[in-house]
Amino acid sequence: xxxxxxxxxxxxxxxxxxxxxxxxxxxxxxxxxxxxxxxxxxxxxxxxxxxxxxxxxxxxxxxxxxxxxxxxxxxxxxxxxxxxxxxxxxxxxxxxxxxxxxxxxxxxxxxxxxxxxxxxxxxxxxxxxxxxxxxxxxxxxxxxxxxxxxxxxxxxxxxxxxxxxxxxxxxxxxxxxxxxxxxxxxxxxxxxxxxxxxxxxxxxxxxxxxxxxxxxxxxxxxxxxxxxxxxxxxxxxxxxxxxxxxxxxxxxxxxxxxxxxxxxxxxxxxxxxxxxxxxxxxxxxxxx
Amino acid sequence: xxxxxxxxxxxxxxxxxxxxxxxxxxxxxxxxxxxxxxxxxxxxxxxxxxxxxxxxxxxxxxxxxxxxxxxxxxxxxxxxxxxxxxxxxxxxxxxxxxxxxxxxxxxxxxxxxxxxxxxxxxxxxxxxxxxxxxxxxxxxxxxxxxxxxxxxxxxxxxxxxxxxxxxxxxxxxxxxxxxxxxxxxxxxxxxxxxxxxxxxxxxxxxxxxxxxxxxxxxxxxxxxxxxxxxxxxxxxxxxxxxxxxxxxxxxxxxxxxxxxxxxxxxxxxxxxxxxxxxxxxx
Numbered sequence: 001x002x003x004x005x006x007x008x009x010x011x012x013x014x015x016x017x018x019x020x021x022x023x024x025x026x027x028x029x030x031x032x033x034x035x036x037x038x039x040x041x042x043x044x045x046x047x048x049x050x051x052x053x054x055x056x057x058x059x060x061x062x063x064x065x066x067x068x069x070x071x072x073x074x075x076x077x078x079x080x081x082x083x084x085x086x087x088x089x090x091x092x093x094x095x096x097x098x099x100x101x102x103x104x105x106x107x108x109x110x111x112x113x114x115x116x117x118x119x120x121x122x123x124x125x126x127x128x129x130x131x132x133x134x135x136x137x138x139x140x141x142x143x144x145x146x147x148x149x150x151x152x153x154x155x156x157x158x159x160x161x162x163x164x165x166x167x168x169x170x171x172x173x174x175x176x177x178x179x180x181x182x183x184x185x186x187x188x189x190x191x192x193x194x195x196x197x198x199x200x201x202x203x204x205x206x207x208x209x210x211x212x213x214x215x216x217x218x219x220x221x222x223x224x225x226x227x228x229x230x231x232x233x234x235x236x237x238x239x240x241x242x243x244x245x246x247x248x249x250x251x252x253x254x255x256x257x258x259x260x261x262x263x264x265x266x267x268x269x270x271x272x273x274x275x276x277x278x279x280x281x282x283x284x285x286x287x288x
Numbered sequence: 289x290x291x292x293x294x295x296x297x298x299x300x301x302x303x304x305x306x307x308x309x310x311x312x313x314x315x316x317x318x319x320x321x322x323x324x325x326x327x328x329x330x331x332x333x334x335x336x337x338x339x340x341x342x343x344x345x346x347x348x349x350x351x352x353x354x355x356x357x358x359x360x361x362x363x364x365x366x367x368x369x370x371x372x373x374x375x376x377x378x379x380x381x382x383x384x385x386x387x388x389x390x391x392x393x394x395x396x397x398x399x400x401x402x403x404x405x406x407x408x409x410x411x412x413x414x415x416x417x418x419x420x421x422x423x424x425x426x427x428x429x430x431x432x433x434x435x436x437x438x439x440x441x442x443x444x445x446x447x448x449x450x451x452x453x454x455x456x457x458x459x460x461x462x463x464x465x466x467x468x469x470x471x472x473x474x475x476x477x478x479x480x481x482x483x484x485x486x487x488x489x490x491x492x493x494x495x496x497x498x499x500x501x502x503x504x505x506x507x508x509x510x511x512x513x514x515x516x517x518x519x520x521x522x523x524x525x526x527x528x529x530x531x532x533x534x535x536x537x538x539x540x541x542x543x544x545x546x547x548x549x550x551x552x553x554x555x556x557x558x559x560x561x562x563x564x565x566x567x568x569x570x
Contacts, residue, residue: 008394008399011477014382014383026417030420033420102560103314105556109551110502112504113504114520122319127341131340162320223415248418268413268416
């Protein structure tokens, strides 16, 4: 086995150049920028922790951080639990089941811009959703889903959940199909009913997948941007504005690059905590 | 209790309920798109804001599609989207497989450090990096270029990890015997390993394609020349232009949805399989 000592590094080179130029160097620069005042025109000026101090005194920052957590609390449980039921449903041996699996996956492959427009139209005052709720006698007058401070963030949340369901369903489907059949046969012999099989066999065996989905969906929820940008623009009155939306507008509308970077660092730290929890769990279970 | 148990055990009734449930969920999942399609097919004389909403168009027409194709440079945006997605997929598979090869099958100094460094990039949100990456891209003259949209995404920890796992499953004897026959490392990688990990490669290709195709935030930042817009950017602008004419917005959205749906329907087997592979390995 004679190879040149440089060989492994040559193979790694293109990838490492990209990661260096577009991840590692930018990361250092993001930390540095967060301690400067920079507007893309004048040179960056070092201001120490001023950006962070201003950030923590900015009500809008706290508002967007709170919204991000509301998002997290709303989206994650839905994306952890509902796809389990969908996966069980499409794991049945039924004719045409492939069609349903594909149909549930379509929102995953569609761009968020199309999805946002489709839901925008569903949410219109005279639209489909108000009509359906009206004939079901759930509401007595139309709700302004995307233009009311009470409902906007939740309306957008539904779109995030709807778009993610199929993806996590497939992860659970992989989990379901990895459960050995003899566990169910043994349960049958013990006279277990459907519900007992679900709670005693399926759910325990799915736990590693539940953890993966929990972390994946919480990191995704932290970074929500497109739905908000397309459907509400953060409004009304910032009621649906999330942290990433705030970073985007500070950086690219107001050109407060340093200040926006400080908000980015906060986002990074929160994501880091979620990721560390992730690795702890994944480290514990390599079988998943 | 006894009756409901008998019901639950009756296979025909059980099947009936399962199908009902499957159909209800289908309506929820693709209903918004069908409602959009119905709107796009409604003629100008039909009131699309009437209440109760009309689910089916009175006299379906394609005029909205024709109209929107006149103002919405669909083919230009489609071309841009295809170039960006294909370039991203190609470079991503290439760079990730190249990097994964030594990490899976060679001994060298710093191997673990490099691997951990690569994996650690998974924890860094692009939203933190977008500001410096934007500044760097401007300096490199990447604004309004395909490369500008593509380069930041052509090496991913997920890709390196997936390809490394795939290479690890190939028996080592294969490359040893190839080496005896005089093959060099590059030939072993290209001729022996790559053909044997096709399923993982397809998984990576599909995942990368879908994320490059749907990407919105980064193109929004790096592109301001409308000639370089991808479909999502173009559609977003269309929505701004025709705020009052929902028929045209709906038609534009449906048109821009067609390519990825066609792609998906052709490759759906691989999608589901690939996603499952990704889940198990990732």
